[in-house]
Amino acid sequence: MSQQTKDGVLRTLRDIIVGPTRFATIATIFELGIAAQLKTAGEEGMNAAQLAAVTATTAHNIEQLLQLAVKEGLVARSESGQYTSAGLALLDDGDLARITPWIGLVKEVCLRQVYHLTESVRSGEIVGLKELYGVEGNFYSNMLNLPSLHETWAKAMAQVTALADPWLFGRLDFPRGARVLDVAGNTGQGAVLAHRHHPDKDLHITCFDLPEKEGAALASFKEAGLEERCAFIGGDAFAAVPAGFDVITIKHFLDMWDRQNAVRILRNAHEALPAGGILYAMHLVYPEQGGGGVEEFFPAYFLGCTMAQGGPQKTAAYVAWIEEAGFTVTSVTEQDTTAFPADTIPAHSVICASKPA
Numbered sequence: 001m002s003q004q005t006k007d008g009v010l011r012t013l014r015d016i017i018v019g020p021t022r023f024a025t026i027a028t029i030f031e032l033g034i035a036a037q038l039k040t041a042g043e044e045g046m047n048a049a050q051l052a053a054v055t056a057t058t059a060h061n062i063e064q065l066l067q068l069a070v071k072e073g074l075v076a077r078s079e080s081g082q083y084t085s086a087g088l089a090l091l092d093d094g095d096l097a098r099i100t101p102w103i104g105l106v107k108e109v110c111l112r113q114v115y116h117l118t119e120s121v122r123s124g125e126i127v128g129l130k131e132l133y134g135v136e137g138n139f140y141s142n143m144l145n146l147p148s149l150h151e152t153w154a155k156a157m158a159q160v161t162a163l164a165d166p167w168l169f170g171r172l173d174f175p176r177g178a179r180v181l182d183v184a185g186n187t188g189q190g191a192v193l194a195h196r197h198h199p200d201k202d203l204h205i206t207c208f209d210l211p212e213k214e215g216a217a218l219a220s221f222k223e224a225g226l227e228e229r230c231a232f233i234g235g236d237a238f239a240a241v242p243a244g245f246d247v248i249t250i251k252h253f254l255d256m257w258d259r260q261n262a263v264r265i266l267r268n269a270h271e272a273l274p275a276g277g278i279l280y281a282m283h284l285v286y287p288e289q290g291g292g293g294v295e296e297f298f299p300a301y302f303l304g305c306t307m308a309q310g311g312p313q314k315t316a317a318y319v320a321w322i323e324e325a326g327f328t329v330t331s332v333t334e335q336d337t338t339a340f341p342a343d344t345i346p347a348h349s350v351i352c353a354s355k356p357a
Contacts, residue, residue, distance in 0.1 A: 020111070025068045027103045032057065034065070038075060038085045045084035099343055101155035108152040109139075110305050117304035126308050139306035140256075160346055161189070164335075168282050169197035171333050171350050174247060175278075180205040181245040183237055183269060184253040188217035192224045194249075206231045208242060237265045241272040248272065248279050255284040256302070256310040259321060266325035275357040279327055284312035285334060285349045292337050293345040315349045327353035 029035055032055045037046060048059035048066075055062070066083060069075040076086040091099075113120075113128030120127045129135050133149075135142045143150045172194070174180065178201065182190050185207035194205055207217045211234030221230040233242050238261070241248065248269045254262045269279060286294055294312055302311040319329050334349040 022068060023106060024111075025065055026074070027107055029065055029069055030100060030103060032065075034062070035074075035085070035088055038083055039088060041084070043084060045078070045082035047081050047083065051083065095341070095343075098159050098341065101152075101159055102343075102345065104152045105156035109149050110301060113305040114300050117300055120304045120308050124308050126304070126306065128304065138308065163340060163344060164282075164346065164348055165190075165193050166197070167335060168251065168348065168350060169193055172198070172249070172280055173352075174198055174201045174203055176200075177202045178204075178246045179244065180247045180249060181233075181242060181272070182207050183241060183248055183250045183265070185209050185217070185251075187213055188220040188230060188232065190249070190251055191217075191230045192220055192226060195224070195226055195229060204229055204231075206233055206242070206245070208233045208235060208237070210234065210236065237268060239268075241265075241268040243272045243274075245273065246277055248277070249281075250279070251282045253283075254281055254318065254321070255312055256307050258309045259317075261309070263321050263324050266322055266327070270326045270355055273355045275355055277355045279322070279351075279353045279355070281318065281322060281351045281353070282348055283318055285315050285318070285347055286312050287334060287337055287347045288315070289337070292340075292347045294347050297345050312347075315351070318349065318351055322351060322353050326355070328356050329353045 034051055034055060037051060037054055048062040051062045052059045066075055066077065070077050070083075072087070074085075074087045076084050078084070112132050113126070116127040116131060126138055129137070129139065129142060129146075133142075133146060135145050139146070139149075139153075174194070180191075180194065180203055182188075182194070182205055185191060186209055188207045191205040191207050195203060207213075207230065209217070209232075214232045214234055217230075217232045218227075221227050221232075224230075235242065237253075250265070250269065254265065257265070266279075266281075273279065284294065284298060298311050302309065315332055315334055319332060322329055329351060331352040332349060333351075335347050337344065337347050
C-alpha cells in the first residue's frame with residue numbers, strides 16, 4: 001500500500017461524508033425520469049426547460065440536480081445548455097433493470113434506518129424498525145408487517161439471485177438420488193433451482209424453514225411441477241435440524257448471524273447428517289482480492305437495517321466455523337468478482353464439507 005497523505009485522508013473522508021447526498025441526487029435523477037428522457041432523446045438531447053416540462057419541476061432544479069451527473073460523466077452538457085446521456089448511454093435495459101432495484105433498496109430499506117445505526121450497534125437491536133415502523137425483532141421476521149419494504153427488498157434480492165444462483169448451483173455436485181435438506185430454504189425457490197440446474201440427478205429436496213413458510217413453498221413446488229420431488233418441513237434450525245438426509249445445503253443464512261449462532265446452526269446440521277454426509281454452505285464474503293461494494297454496504301445493512309448482527313466474513317472465518325462444528329472441509333470456491341457486472345455488490349463463496357466417520 002502506498003504511503004497515505006493528510007490530503008488523501010481528508011479527500012477520502014469528504015467522499016464518505018457526502019455519500020448520502022450523492023446517492024440522493026442520482027436516485028432523484030432516475031426517479032424523476034430524467035435519465036430515461038435523456039436516453040430517449042439521444043444525440044439531440046434536451047435543455048433544462050424541456051426536462052422541467054416533462055418532469056413537473058423547474059429548470060433551476062434540473063440544472064442543480066444535473067451538476068453531479070455531469071461531473072461524474074453520467075450526463076453531458078453542451079455550451080448551449082443541451083443535456084445528453086454520456087455514460088448513461090452505455091447502459092442497456094438489462095443494466096438499468098439490475099441497478100434500479102438497488103437504488104430502491106438503499107432508499108426505502110436503508111436510508112431511514114441507518115440514522116439509528118449507532119444505537120442499533122450499541123443495543124444489539126434494530127432500533128430503526130421500532131422507531132420508524134413500531135415493530136420489534138429483525139427485518140426478516142417482520143416481512144408481513146412491512147409489505148412496502150418487503151416488496152422493495154425482494155426486487156433487489158431477485159437481482160442477487162439471478163447473478164449468484166447459476167454460479168452457486170453450478171458448483172454443487174450432488175450424488176445421484178441424494179436426499180437433500182435445504183436449511184432456511186424460505187419459500188422453496190432454492191429447491192426448485194437445484195432441480196432445474198441438476199435435472200439428471202434424481203434428487204429429492206426438502207425445504208426446512210419456519211412453519212409459516214409452508215404454504216408459499218408448496219405453491220412454488222406445484223408451480224414448478226415438482227410436488228413429487230420436493231417437500232417442506234417446518235421448524236427452527238437453532239433448535240434442531242431434521243435427520244434422514246444425505247446432503248444439507250445452507251445458503252444465504254450463516255452470514256445473518258454472529259459466530260456463536262452460526263456455529264450453533266452448523267452443529268445441529270452436523271448432528272443431523274450421517275457419517276459421510278455432505279454439507280454445502282454458501283455465504284457472503286469479503287473477497288480476498290477485493291471487489292464489489294461489500295464493505296461499503298453490508299455492515300450498515302446487517303447491523304442497522306436487518307439483523308443487528310451478522311454480515312460477511314473472510315472465507316477463512318467460515319472454514320473455521322464449519323470445522324469448529326465438527327466437519328472436514330473438502331473444497332472452497334470464492335466468486336471471481338471480475339466475472340460479474342461492475343456494479344455487483346455481493347460476493348459469495350461456497351464451502352463443501354463432510355461429516356467424518
